Amino acid sequence: MTRNADIHHNWTKYAAWFAALLLFAMLLASCGSNDGSNSGSSGGDHAGQQTADDGGSPANADAAGSEADSGEHAAADAGKETVYPLTVTDKTGTAITLERAPERVVMLGPSDTEIVFAIGAGSLAVGADEYSNYPPEAAELPRVGDMNTNIEAVASLNPDLVLGSASMNAAAVDALRQLGITVYASDPQTLEETIAHIEQVGVLLNHQAGAEAVAAEMRAAIQYVADKVKDAEPLSVYLEFSPGWTVGSGTFLDELVKLAGGVNISADQSGWFEVDSEAVIQRNPEVIIYPEIEGVDLLGEILSRPGWDQIEAVKNDRVHAVTNDPLVRVGPRLTDGLKEIAAAIHPDLFP
Structure with a gap:
C-alpha cells in the first residue's frame, strides 16, 4: 500500500529510523502470529519431566x-x-x-x-x-x-x-x-x-x-476498566500508533480500544497498515489517540493534514496523547496503556 500523499513526516532522522524498525517488528509479529513452520522441533515429551x-x-x-x-x-x-x-x-x-x-x-x-x-x-x-x-x-x-x-x-x-x-x-x-x-x-x-x-x-x-x-x-486492571466503561456509550476512535500507521482487527491495540469503551474505525481491516487519510476523514472519529514519541511532533502532523480540521475529534479537541512504550510492548505495562486509552476515550470516567 502506498502512503497517502497528504501524510508528511517531520520528525528527526533518528526517530524515523526507530519508528521504521518498530513498524517492521510489529508487521512481522502480525504476519508470523500463527506460523509454526520454523519448528525444527523434537517430538514428544520427556518421561518424568x-x-x-x-x-x-x-x-x-x-x-x-x-x-x-x-x-x-x-x-x-x-x-x-x-x-x-x-x-x-x-x-x-x-x-x-x-x-x-x-x-x-x-x-x-x-x-x-x-x-x-x-x-x-x-x-x-x-x-x-x-x-x-x-x-x-x-x-x-x-x-x-x-x-x-x-x-x-x-x-x-x-x-x-x-x-x-x-x-x-x-x-x-x-x-x-x-x-x-x-x-x-x-x-x-x-x-x-x-x-x-x-x-x-x-x-x-x-x-x-x-x-x-x-x-x-x-x-x-482489565476488570477495573471494564467496570468503569460498561454503561458508557462507545465512541469511535482512530488510533495512530506510529507516524502514518494505524491498526485494524486481530491486533492487541484494537483489543485495547474495545476494552476501553471505544470502536476502532479501522476494525474492518486487519493487522497493521499505513493510514488512508481520506478514509479517516470519511469515518469521522470522535476521538483520536496517538503516542508521545521523543523527537516526533505527531500532534502537529495530525492537525496539519488537509481536511482533518473537519473531523469531530479535532473540532472538539479530542486528540489525546498516551505514553508510547506501554502501548506497543506486550508486557506488564500493557494494562497501563489500556488505562490511558480508556481515560482518553472516557475522561469523565477516569478523572
Whole structure:
C-alpha cells in the first residue's frame, strides 16, 4: 500500500529510523502470529519431566494452569516451585528442556526484559537488546543488538536461556539454536496471551509467585476498566500508533480500544497498515489517540493534514496523547496503556 500523499513526516532522522524498525517488528509479529513452520522441533515429551506448552502443539496433560484460548500454558500453580528438568514447547513448535533453573538469561526484546524484571527475576538478566530501557536498571545491561541481534554478543554472555520473539527475532532464534543455545520463543497476540506468557516465563525462571502477582494485577486492571466503561456509550476512535500507521482487527491495540469503551474505525481491516487519510476523514472519529514519541511532533502532523480540521475529534479537541512504550510492548505495562486509552476515550470516567 502506498502512503497517502497528504501524510508528511517531520520528525528527526533518528526517530524515523526507530519508528521504521518498530513498524517492521510489529508487521512481522502480525504476519508470523500463527506460523509454526520454523519448528525444527523434537517430538514428544520427556518421561518424568514437567512439561508445558506454548502454542506449538496441544497442551500436555501434565501442564496445569492452562489459559483458555491463549495459545500459551503456564505449567504450575501460583507459588509452586518449578520442577526441573522442565520441558516446554514454544511458539515455533520447538521443545526445549531446562535441566535446572536458569541463572543467566538474555532478552532479545524490551517486552521480555520488562517481564523478567516485573516478576522479580532481574538478578538473572545478563544481557538485553538496545531498546530495553525499562525498568531503569535494565538500561545498564550489556547490549546484544537492536532489531538485528548480535549473535556473537549473545553467545559471549554464556546464557543458559534466551527469551525472544518467534516473529521479530526469527533469524536470531535459529542462529542461536544452531550454536546450541537454549532459546524460548513466544509471540503473544492478545492481552490474555500476554498475561499467559508472563506466567510461563515465571515457570521457566522459577519465579511463579512473582509472575502470578503480575498476572493478577493485570487482570484486576482489565476488570477495573471494564467496570468503569460498561454503561458508557462507545465512541469511535482512530488510533495512530506510529507516524502514518494505524491498526485494524486481530491486533492487541484494537483489543485495547474495545476494552476501553471505544470502536476502532479501522476494525474492518486487519493487522497493521499505513493510514488512508481520506478514509479517516470519511469515518469521522470522535476521538483520536496517538503516542508521545521523543523527537516526533505527531500532534502537529495530525492537525496539519488537509481536511482533518473537519473531523469531530479535532473540532472538539479530542486528540489525546498516551505514553508510547506501554502501548506497543506486550508486557506488564500493557494494562497501563489500556488505562490511558480508556481515560482518553472516557475522561469523565477516569478523572
